[in-house]
Amino acid sequence: MTKGRFPLKTTLTALLVAAFVSAAHAQSLPGGFVYLHDIEPSIIQDIRYATSNNFVGRPLAGYGAGECVVKREVGLRLKAVQQEQAAQNLSLKMFDCYRPARASLDMVRWSQNGHETAAERRYNPKIPKTELFRLGYIASRSQHSTGAALDLTLVDLNADNSGKYDPSKTYADCTAPVEARLPEGSVDMGTGYDCTDVKGHTAAPTISPDQRAWRKRLVAAMARQGFVNYAKEWWHFSLPGAGGAAYDFPIQPRRN
Known part of the structure; x- marks a missing residue:
C-alpha cells in the first residue's frame, strides 16, 4: 500500500515545487x-x-504582460505625482514603461518591412515609417530599456472615459479632433499617443489653448518630481540619473 501511494505523493510534490518555481x-x-x-x-x-x-x-x-515595470526610484516619484493629481480628481495613465531591448529591435524590423497599412498611417500620417528613426521619433536603443523612461498621460476621473478601441472600426489619424481619432480614455492632449507628427511636439503651436494647458499641467507635475519631457513627444518623460544599462528581460505577469 505504501509503495502504491509513493509515486502519487512524489508527483504531487513535484507539481507543487514546479508551480512555486513558475510563480x-x-x-x-x-x-x-x-x-x-x-x-x-x-x-x-x-x-x-x-x-x-x-x-x-x-x-x-x-511584452508578455501589460504591466508597467520601472526602477524603484521612478515608481516612488510617480506615486508622488499621482497623489498630487488625485487631489484634483485626476490620474496618471501609463502607456509604456520599461521596454525590453528586443522590442526596440522589433520596431526596427517593422520600419524596414517594405509596406505600410492604413492602420499604421494613423500614427504617422505625414512621415514614411522608414524615416521615423532618422527623425528621432523612434530609437533602436531606447531609454525605456533602462527602466527610467515613461510614456503617459492624464485622466480626468470625473469625465466619461468609457470609449474603447475597436479593431474593426476605421479611425481618423492621430492629429484629428478627439471625437474622430482612436479613443484613449484620457484628457485631450491635442493628438493621440505615439503620434509622429509636429502636432505631437510638446510645444506645438497648432493645438488649442485647452490642449496646451493639459500638456503644461502634465509637464509641470512631472518636473516637480525631477522628470524631463522629450520635446518631440508630449507623452515621453525620463528621470535623469535613474537609468544606467539597458536591459532585455521580458515583461511577465505580476503575481497577485
Whole structure:
C-alpha cells in the first residue's frame, strides 16, 4: 500500500515545487526594478505594446504582460505625482514603461518591412515609417530599456472615459479632433499617443489653448518630481540619473 501511494505523493510534490518555481520566475525582476502596481496601484495602466492597439498593430517582442515595470526610484516619484493629481480628481495613465531591448529591435524590423497599412498611417500620417528613426521619433536603443523612461498621460476621473478601441472600426489619424481619432480614455492632449507628427511636439503651436494647458499641467507635475519631457513627444518623460544599462528581460505577469 505504501509503495502504491509513493509515486502519487512524489508527483504531487513535484507539481507543487514546479508551480512555486513558475510563480517565482514570473515575479523575478533584476535588482532595482519593480512593478508599478506594487508601488501605486491607483495609477491607470494601458500598456499598448502588449496589445494590438499600437502603431505596429501587434504585441511587440518581450511584452508578455501589460504591466508597467520601472526602477524603484521612478515608481516612488510617480506615486508622488499621482497623489498630487488625485487631489484634483485626476490620474496618471501609463502607456509604456520599461521596454525590453528586443522590442526596440522589433520596431526596427517593422520600419524596414517594405509596406505600410492604413492602420499604421494613423500614427504617422505625414512621415514614411522608414524615416521615423532618422527623425528621432523612434530609437533602436531606447531609454525605456533602462527602466527610467515613461510614456503617459492624464485622466480626468470625473469625465466619461468609457470609449474603447475597436479593431474593426476605421479611425481618423492621430492629429484629428478627439471625437474622430482612436479613443484613449484620457484628457485631450491635442493628438493621440505615439503620434509622429509636429502636432505631437510638446510645444506645438497648432493645438488649442485647452490642449496646451493639459500638456503644461502634465509637464509641470512631472518636473516637480525631477522628470524631463522629450520635446518631440508630449507623452515621453525620463528621470535623469535613474537609468544606467539597458536591459532585455521580458515583461511577465505580476503575481497577485
